[in-house]
Amino acid sequence: MFKDRIDAGIQLAEELLPYKGQNVVILAIPRGGLPLGAIVAKTLKAPLDVALSKKIGHPYNREYAIGAVSLDQIVLNDVAGVHQRYIEEETTRIREKLKKRHEQYYKSRKPQDLSDKVVIIIDDGIATGNTIRVTAEMVKAHKPKRVIVAIPVAPPSAIKSLENSSFIDEVVCLYTPYDFMAVGQFYEYFDQVSDEEAINLLHEVVNTNSTNL
Numbered sequence: 001m002f003k004d005r006i007d008a009g010i011q012l013a014e015e016l017l018p019y020k021g022q023n024v025v026i027l028a029i030p031r032g033g034l035p036l037g038a039i040v041a042k043t044l045k046a047p048l049d050v051a052l053s054k055k056i057g058h059p060y061n062r063e064y065a066i067g068a069v070s071l072d073q074i075v076l077n078d079v080a081g082v083h084q085r086y087i088e089e090e091t092t093r094i095r096e097k098l099k100k101r102h103e104q105y106y107k108s109r110k111p112q113d114l115s116d117k118v119v120i121i122i123d124d125g126i127a128t129g130n131t132i133r134v135t136a137e138m139v140k141a142h143k144p145k146r147v148i149v150a151i152p153v154a155p156p157s158a159i160k161s162l163e164n165s166s167f168i169d170e171v172v173c174l175y176t177p178y179d180f181m182a183v184g185q186f187y188e189y190f191d192q193v194s195d196e197e198a199i200n201l202l203h204e205v206v207n208t209n210s211t212n213l
Contacts, residue, residue, distance in 0.1 A: 001153065001175050004189040005032065005124055008152040008174075009039030015172055016120065016150060020044045023145070024118045027051045028202075029135065030101070031193040032124040036152070038201040040122060048205040049112040050105055050198075051121060053138055054094045055131040059086050065130035069094045071102060073141065075134040104199055114142035121149050124190075125183030129158035136167040148172060155180035 002008040024046040028037025034050070041048035053073075055065035059082060067076035069091050079087065119139055126132050136147050149162055150172040162171045175186065184190035 001177075001186045002188070004187060005035040005193075006039065008124060008187070009036035011174055012036055012122070012150055012152055012172075013040045013043035015174060016040055016044060019046075019118060019120065019148075022118050023116070024120060025049060025112045025114055025144075027112075027114075027119055027121045027139065029121065029123040029132065030105075031195065031198040033122045034193060034198040034201045036124055037122045038205045040120070040150070041205045046120075047112050048202060050202065051135050051139070052098050052102055052105070053135050054098060055134070056087065056090045056094065058082065064128065065134065068131060068134035068138065069098070070138050071095060071098050073138050075137050077130065077134065101195070104195060105202060108203075114139060114144045116143065116145050118146045118148065119144040121147065123151050125153040125186065126151055126158050126162075127155070127180070127183060129154065129161040133162060133165050133167070136162075136165060140167045146170070153177070153180070153183060153186045 024044055026037050026041040026046050026048045028034045028050055030050050037048055053068045053070040056067045056069060058064040058066050066079050066082060074091055121136060123132060132149055139147055146169040148170045149168050153175045154173050156176045159171055159173055159176055162168055
């Protein structure tokens with residue numbers, strides 16, 4: 001379906017063209033969401049930022065998100081049978097990582113103000129939707145005008161879960177295959193995005209958009 005993240009970003013940007021000219025902030029989920037977010041931000045001439053949050057995985061299945069943590073918030077969902085000590089230890093561990101990432105991403109800039117903005121959260125694809133759903137809940141705390149989730153690919157069950165969230169106003173997904181097994185299944189090239197590459201993309205878009213103002 002997609003050659004790489006650049007191809008997916010171009011297709012996603014085309015779908016999001018109706019938002020061009022609105023008071024939009026593109027919020028990419030690092031690191032895989034940055035290449036797509038950069039293309040969408042350039043296309044819509046909108047500021048680009050990152051969602052610095054990370055999922056708390058279930059102790060017996062780390063890929064399954066039971067919640068998410070940001071530097072100043074924590075959202076917990078399906079935690080039945082999970083010890084409080086595990087949640088506290090994971091929260092501390094994750095926040096240490098987020099602090100380091102915050103220092104990397106915001107060396108010479110401040111986070112975008114999301115208040116009264118149309119916030120478009122972008123990733124390269126989702127499997128369960130749990131992580132992006134709790135990310136949307138965190139974004140909602142900043143009182144945006146609307147919260148939109150935009151991804152290239154996800155299974156129908158994940159899209160249904162997102163559409164049922166009270167924290168998400170709209171879901172844009174290009175492809176919802178029933179034979180979904182993993183996000184990388186629908187990319188010809190799906191290499192990992194490094195922190196350095198992600199930071200360069202973020203700074204490139206910030207500088208480009210500033211020049212065009």
